[in-house]
Amino acid sequence: MAAALAFALAPACVAAQTPLDERILEIREQSRFMPDKALEQLQKLQPELTAAPSYTRAEFLSQLSATRMRLGQNDVALDTAEQVIALGKSLHDTAIIAKGMLAKTYVLFAQAEVDAAHRLAFEAEKLALTTQDYPLKIQATVTAGQTHAEQGNFPAALVKLQRAVDMARPPAGDPVSLVAALNALAKLYVQMKEYENASETLDELLNETEKLKSPGRMAIAKNTEYGLAIDSGQPKRALRALMQSLDLERKMGAERMVGITLVNLADNYLKDHDYPRAVQYAQESLRSTERTNDDSTAATARINLGQAYIGMGRVAEGKKQYELGLKRYEQENNKPDLQMALIEYGEVLERAGDLAGAISAYHRERAISNELFERRRQQAVLELQEKYEAEKKQRQIEMLSHENQVKGAEIDNRRLQQRVWWLLALVFALAAAVVGLLYRKVRHTNAQLEVKNLELKAQSTLDPLTSLYNRRHFQEFMRSLGPQNRHDDIVGALFLLDVDHFKHINDNYGHAAGDAVLKMIAENLRIALRETDMIVRWGGEEFLAFLPAIPRNGVDEIARRILTTISSQSLRYQEHDISVNVSVGFSPFPLVPGGEPLPWERAVNLVDMALYLAKAHGRNRAYGVRGFENFHLTSMEAIEQDLERAWRSGFVDLSVVLGGDPGTHPTTPTEHTNVVSIKHAAQTKGGH
Missing domain, CATH: 1.10.287 (Helix Hairpins)
Structure with missing residues (x-):
């Protein structure tokens, strides 16, 4: 996590002025890796503080706060950080105030008070940059950069961390500051999938870390090497880096770092589908984090354990562990990591046959995706x-x-x-x-x-990438739309599309390829639909189309046209041919259950549920809501709660349009055999 990591990597101060300063700096380095031993050393120094200069006292209290936090004693750590702030205010010393604010930031984050931690991190950076204390400036800039990254604002994070690296270089900076800033920048490049830049930064990080002759710093750098290797498809290098890191950490007795490395080992074996080995390392990590009170690492260990259990067929146990881990991510308000965890959760549940659970995970991920997109x-x-x-x-x-x-x-x-x-x-x-x-x-x-x-x-x-209308324009248009009086044979229609396996395209070919795919789909939708139809970039990899007037019996045909138009094309990107399918949810508009038209927002929500049925039942297909049956026996709320159950109970009339294989061409009118009405099948199932 950003704030906690920034503190763990906080650079050392300018050269110490007294023997007491030198000993505090030695203890600070020890605190990062062995906080229990560091606390003993700090307590032995406490009697010497009475006659110490104010900045020395502030540095001592900051390290005491950090050490208490790493031992899970957050209440005491927070009180100690407040003492640093109070000392700085009494002396009107902005450097000491900023130092105390940073210490408080890290404790707030450890307590999962993420919003407050983020606000304080930015305030501390502003104050630190007004001082002449270069190590403090670098520490605050790294913290602000990682905070931006945690909020999903990667461009702002990149500016901050590049600035921190520049500040840390000679002559103004120092070797420890430079290693801290390089490590943070390398991790950001990995998050952004910019592997070439990440590799160059990592090479410099390893070279500078080697000069420090610090096993703890080298263990941190090796964990960063693991992150790059595993994300860029180098599993052997990733495993080698992890084992080197674990060996260094165990020799030092750095239990907190051991817990993190064990989590990464569990994740490594998950990617190889070696579930028993993944369970072993995840459980070892949980035991380690219990000893160090490291809740964030424990959350990741539980997610890995849950994924391994589900892979072994122990679905109930796996879901329990997964939800415990996700709860901590939600407390930390860590949107990017939470989104990735939910995507993996949905895919794991789908492979295990738990379609209802997969749809729920997809809906949760889509809400976060839309929030970040907006x-x-x-x-x-x-x-x-x-x-x-x-x-x-x-x-x-x-x-x-x-x-x-x-x-x-x-x-x-x-x-x-x-x-x-x-x-x-x-x-x-x-x-x-x-x-x-x-x-x-x-x-x-x-x-x-x-x-x-x-x-x-x-x-x-307009959406800047595809030049389609954006969600805001569609919402304003629908609000201005008057009551829809339709004849039986002429209706409007709503179509909601989601690109199948879009994450794999980004992972395998890069985000630039993902953007090219989205542009291609936008062009294909313009071909498949009319100029008078409204086509919208709904969010992320989702598109929405609103057709104002079409024959009622032609709605399924348009869904089929969308599926075949997109799947019949492939994108040539850097010597690769990328084939793309979409899943579609659709319905006529307005929908009129029980004689009362649904508001457009609820109609879109129902189409979204139909889309996720298409996802859960195989992808590359369209599920359409034709209408409602026996509505007096149910309610709209019950249907919206579980569309599939409502269909199987005979209350909703659905149709399915199956897509063709990628690379095929649209069929002729005499070949339209891929539209299936499933109203009667649903009623039969509902009677069982």
């Missing part, structure tokens, strides 16, 4: 708005400058009028010319302003 979209709009405002202010400054020049010219003209009357006509002519120029400039500026307003409006309406 946050990134809002950030893009804000950045555009800020750019526009900056340009507007610059134009205003230029206009004011011109106005001042005009005023100065007018004053000079008045003086000239008093001296030479025969130049009056010339002065008037010059003034008229200046006014004319200003008038034309104002007209030009207004035209530019109009263009910028149009650009901003387009940005708020």
Whole structure:
């Protein structure tokens, strides 16, 4: 986790001024790896603090807070951090205040008070950057960068961590600071799937760490090497790095680090489907984290244990462990890690045959994906708005400058009028010319302003990647749509699409390939549908289409057309042919259960549930809600709670459109045999 890791890797201070400072620095390094022994050493130093300088006392208290936190004594650690802040305020020393705020940040994170920890991390960075303490500046910048990464804001995180590395280089920085910053930057590159940059940073990290002659620092670097190797498809290198790290940690007696490495070993064997070995290492990690009170590592160990149990067929035990781990992720508000864990959870449950559990996991992951997507979209709009405002202010400054020049010219003209009357006509002519120029400039500026307003409006309406409408525009359009009075044979229709196995495309070919796939699907949807149909980038790898008027008996045919149009194409990307399928949920619009039309939001939700039925029942197919039966015996709430159960009980009329194999071409009208009505089958099953 970002805040905890930043503290664990916090750089050492500038060269110590007294023997007491030197001993505190030695203990600080020991605290990272063996906090129990470090606490004993710190307690022995406490009597010497009475006559120590204020900064030495602040450093001592900061290390005492960190050590208590690593031992799971968070209440005492928080109180000690508050003492550092109070000391800094009493001395009006911003460096000591920032040091205390960072110490408090890490304790708040250990207590899963993530929002408060994030806010304090950014405040501490602002304060630290006003000081002359370079190691403190680097520590605060690394913490802020990792906090951005934890929030899913990778561009901001990259800027911070690159800045921290630059600050840590000679002559201003020091070797320990540089190793800490490089380690954080390498981990970020791995998260961003930029493996080439991660590899270059790791090479420098290993080289600089070797110079420190610190087994603990080398163990940390080896764990980072593992993360890069496992994510970039180098399993042998990953296992070798883990074993080297575990050997170093056990020789040092660094129990907290042992727990983390055991988790990574469990994950490594999960990827090889060696479930018994994965269970062994996950259980060893749990025993280790119980001794160190490391709740975050324990959560990851439980997720690995749950995945191994499910892989062995012990589904109930596995789900219990998985949910315990996810609960901690939710407490930490760690959206990126929680999203990845839920994707894996859904896939594991689907392979185990627990389709209801898989659909639930997919829905939870989709909610987080939509939240992160919306946050990134809002950030893009804000950045555009800020750019526009900056340009507007610059134009205003230029206009004011011109106005001042005009005023100065007018004053000079008045003086000239008093001296030479025969130049009056010339002065008037010059003034008229200046006014004319200003008038034309104002007209030009207004035209530019109009263009910028149009650009901003387009940005708020269109998705920047696919140039399709975005979710916000669709929502505003549907709110403005009046009551839909449809004839029996003419209806509207809603189609919601999700790219099948999109994560595998990103993992195997990179995010640039994923973006190219999304663009290709957008183009294919424009081909498959009409110009009058609204096509929307709904979020992430989801698309939505709203067709305002089509024959009722043609809804299934359009679903089939979407499936075959997309699956019949392949994308050529860097010597690879990438075939793509989608799963689709659809329905006519409006839907009228019991004689009362559903609001569009509930209709989209029902189509979303049909989409996940298509996902759970094999992908590359479309599930459509045709209508409702025996509605007086049920309710809309019951149907929305479990669409599949409602269908099997005979309350919902579904149809299934099966997609073709990738690479095939659309069938002719006489070959349309892949649309299946399942209303009567559902009623028969419901009677069992």
